[in-house]
Each structure stands twice: as structure tokens, then as C-alpha cells.
Amino acid sequence: MFLASQTANKVLIMDIKVSENQLFFSQKLMNWHHTINKREMPWKGEKNPYKIWLSEIILQQTRVEQGRSYYEKFIVNYPTIVDLAAANDDDAFKLWEGLGYYSRCKNLLFTARTIAEKHGGVFPQSHAEILALKGIGPYTAAAISSFAYNLPHAVLDGNVYRVLARFFGIHVPSDSTEGKKLFTALADACLDKNAPAAYNQAIMDFGATVCMPANPLCNDCPVQDKCVALQTGMISQLPVKTKQLVKRSRWFTYFIIEYDKKHLVRKRDGKDIWQNLHEFYLEESTVQSNWTDGSIKMFMENSLNIKTEVVHRSATFTQQLTHQTIFAQFILVQSLSAFDAPADYFWQPIDAINKLAFPKTITQYFNLSLFQTTMF
Ligand code: SF4
Numbered sequence: 001m002f003l004a005s006q007t008a009n010k011v012l013i014m015d016i017k018v019s020e021n022q023l024f025f026s027q028k029l030m031n032w033h034h035t036i037n038k039r040e041m042p043w044k045g046e047k048n049p050y051k052i053w054l055s056e057i058i059l060q061q062t063r064v065e066q067g068r069s070y071y072e073k074f075i076v077n078y079p080t081i082v083d084l085a086a087a088n089d090d091d092a093f094k095l096w097e098g099l100g101y102y103s104r105c106k107n108l109l110f111t112a113r114t115i116a117e118k119h120g121g122v123f124p125q126s127h128a129e130i131l132a133l134k135g136i137g138p139y140t141a142a143a144i145s146s147f148a149y150n151l152p153h154a155v156l157d158g159n160v161y162r163v164l165a166r167f168f169g170i171h172v173p174s175d176s177t178e179g180k181k182l183f184t185a186l187a188d189a190c191l192d193k194n195a196p197a198a199y200n201q202a203i204m205d206f207g208a209t210v211c212m213p214a215n216p217l218c219n220d221c222p223v224q225d226k227c228v229a230l231q232t233g234m235i236s237q238l239p240v241k242t243k244q245l246v247k248r249s250r251w252f253t254y255f256i257i258e259y260d261k262k263h264l265v266r267k268r269d270g271k272d273i274w275q276n277l278h279e280f281y282l283e284e285s286t287v288q289s290n291w292t293d294g295s296i297k298m299f300m301e302n303s304l305n306i307k308t309e310v311v312h313r314s315a316t317f318t319q320q321l322t323h324q325t326i327f328a329q330f331i332l333v334q335s336l337s338a339f340d341a342p343a344d345y346f347w348q349p350i351d352a353i354n355k356l357a358f359p360k361t362i363t364q365y366f367n368l369s370l371f372q373t374t375m376f
Contacts, residue, residue, distance in 0.1 A: 169228025
């Protein structure tokens with residue numbers, strides 16, 4: 001077993017029983033893949049690098065069940081990378097709406113255009129060229145290289161870290177510099193160089209369906225005989241992580257300002273969350289605001305110099321992001337007179353509001369019957 005100590009960090013791969021056990025692990029895993037693994041996914045066995053890339057980007061931070069319909073929508077609307085390169089940004093973001101982590105969509109468009117312009121619309125075929133593309137990290141580059149071109153590059157994501165940490169009993173933190181090097185070397189050592197595509201698919205499926213984060217199916221596991229975590233009762237402790245995720249809270253008050261059957265909206269930009277998505281007039285704070293009709297009217301007068309009628313105030317909506325929690329309240333007001341949209345904002349007709357892409361919190365609010373009967 002590895003220990004999280006300086007000494008242990010210096011242990012060479014050959015000294016950690018990898019050579020002894022990696023063959024056992026790889027062979028058992030491949031046998032399981034060919035005889036038992038029945039995991040179905042629409043992109044499984046795909047050789048088209050564009051479709052592999054699209055599916056891998058969608059699956060980052062997203063469950064397969066949720067990502068499936070998005071993958072299918074993108075393939076129908078943009079069957080080739082050249083079609084995606086020619087996409088209208090707003091249309092693509094509208095398709096992505098609800099999937100979250102919108103920088104993925106932005107990078108998809110950027111990289112599709114790079115490939116269209118610099119590679120003649122043909123996906124690069126070397127691992128180095130693929131890794132150089134924006135939005136493609138080591139995991140996605142290994143997946144595309146192996147699945148599309150059968151190149152010997154091992155995938156290493158959260159699933160693989162967990163499987164390797166448990167089977168080999170590795171206590172070096174997977175998010176430390178030493179841990180990353182160690183796991184990368186171990187993943188490469190275990191890779192079946194004769195069948196990298198099948199091996200990578202096998203270990204991804206194995207992590208998702210057998211060696212799961214909670215309640216792994218050890219009784220049915222093909223590598224249980226030599227699994228260190230199982231033998232030492234360390235399953236729930238592995239893999240080890242050093243970093244604690246600290247979340248910050250943000251309170252958003254969205255003023256949905258209506259005049260002459262139009263709403264004031266803007267597209268978010270800058271380096272913050274939800275880039276390229278739309279939103280209503282926003283007031284942000286670090287604590288909850290207790291809005292009353294009086295304070296709302298006063299705020300509208302002070303910030304936009306308009307007189308308003310308050311139509312309704314919503315309950316608070318919560319959206320969990322990786323590094324922050326968003327609390328949002330929606331306040332619907334009618335302006336009593338015309339006014340020019342402030343900088344960055346524009347007027348969108350009410351009957352065309354659904355053509356814009358919004359963050360999940362806002363679309364959840366849209367789905368409330370109160371909002372729909374009030375506004376549409
Ligand atoms: Fe994972 Fe259990 Fe198999 Fe070990 S025995 S690899 S913990 S499923």
C-alpha cells in the first residue's frame with residue numbers, strides 16, 4: 001500500500017507492485033468489458049472524432065442521462081464540425097441551455113472554427129495537435145486519440161483515479177502534483193497498448209457501473225481478489241484528496257422590467273459565470289435583500305429614474321455551481337413610462353423572450369405557471 005509521505009512519493013512504479021498487479025488488472029478488466037459490460041451510450045463505438053469530442057465535452061460535469069439529449073440535438077443541428085463552425089452563437093447557446101458550464105459551449109464553437117480555418121475542417125489526428133486545441137485537456141485528448149485513432153493514450157478522470165487508487169491502494173492525494181504524476185504513470189502502465197480504445201472504454205464503464213463512488217459492487221467485481229482497498233477496508237477513504245472546495249454565496253435580484261410588451265434584458269459577458277447567456281436587470285449582493293414594494297419602487301427610481309408598479313415577487317431560487325451557490329429572486333415590475341435601455345441592456349419582445357438562452361435559474365423561474373400567466 002502507498003502512504004502519503006515523502007518516502008512513499010519517491011517510490012518508483014516498479015516498486016509498488018504495479019508490474020505484478022497491472023497485468024492482472026488489465027486482463028480482468030478487458031475480459032469483463034468483452035463479456036459482461038453492457039453499458040449503452042449513443043456515442044459508444046463511435047470513430048468520428050467530431051462526435052467523440054462533442055460527447056466528451058458534453059459529459060464533462062454532466063451525467064450521461066442528462067447529456068444524451070443534448071448530444072443528439074447538437075448532432076441533428078450540426079452534423080459535421082464545419083456545420084458547428086458556421087453556427088450562429090445564440091442558436092448554439094440556446095441548444096446548450098440547461099446543461100451548465102457554458103464555457104464548454106463557447107470553447108466548442110471556438111475550436112470548431114479553428115479546425116475549419118486552420119485544418120480545412122478535418123479533425124487533427126495526432127495526440128499533440130488534439131491536446132493543443134482550446135477546451136481539450138489531457139483526458140479528452142486521450143479519449144479522442146484512442147477512440148478515433150486507436151492511439152495508446154490512457155484516459156485519467158475522476159472515475160479512473162478512484163478505480164486505480166482503490167485497486168492499487170494508493171493513498172497519495174490524487175489532486176497533488178505528486179499524485180497526478182503517479183496516477184498518470186500508473187494509468188499508462190495499465191493501458192492495453194494493443195487495444196487502447198477498448199481499454200479506455202472499459203475502465204470508464206467500470207468506474208461508472210462497478211467501482212462507483214458510493215456502494216461499489218465489490219461482490220461482482222472482476223478484480224476483487226487483488227483489490228487492496230477491499231482487503232484493507234479502505235474503500236470509502238480512497239481516493240484521497242487534499243483540497244477542500246470552498247463555496248461562496250451570491251444573491252441575485254432580477255428585476256423583470258416590462259414596458260409596451262417588452263422586457264429589459266442583456267447578454268452576460270466578462271469573466272464571470274454564465275457568459276453569453278441572457279438575464280434581466282440585475283442587482284447583486286452578498287446577503288439576502290428583503291425587498292418591499294416601497295423599496296423596489298425607490299430602487300427603480302434611483303437606479304433607472306423610472307416609476308414602476310410592482311406586479312409580483314418570487315420565492316428564492318437556488319442553483320449550486322461548483323464553486324458558488326446562487327440565490328435568485330425575481331421581481332416583476334411594469335414601468336409607467338418609456339425609457340431608454342441602459343448600457344448593455346436591450347428591449348426584447350415578450351413573445352420572443354424564449355428565443356434567448358438563459359441560465360438554469362431563470363429558465364426554472366420561466367417554468368412557473370405564475371410567471372407564464374403573468375407575462376405570456
Ligand atoms: Fe472497486 Fe470493490 Fe472492485 Fe476494489 S473490489 S476495484 S473497491 S469494486
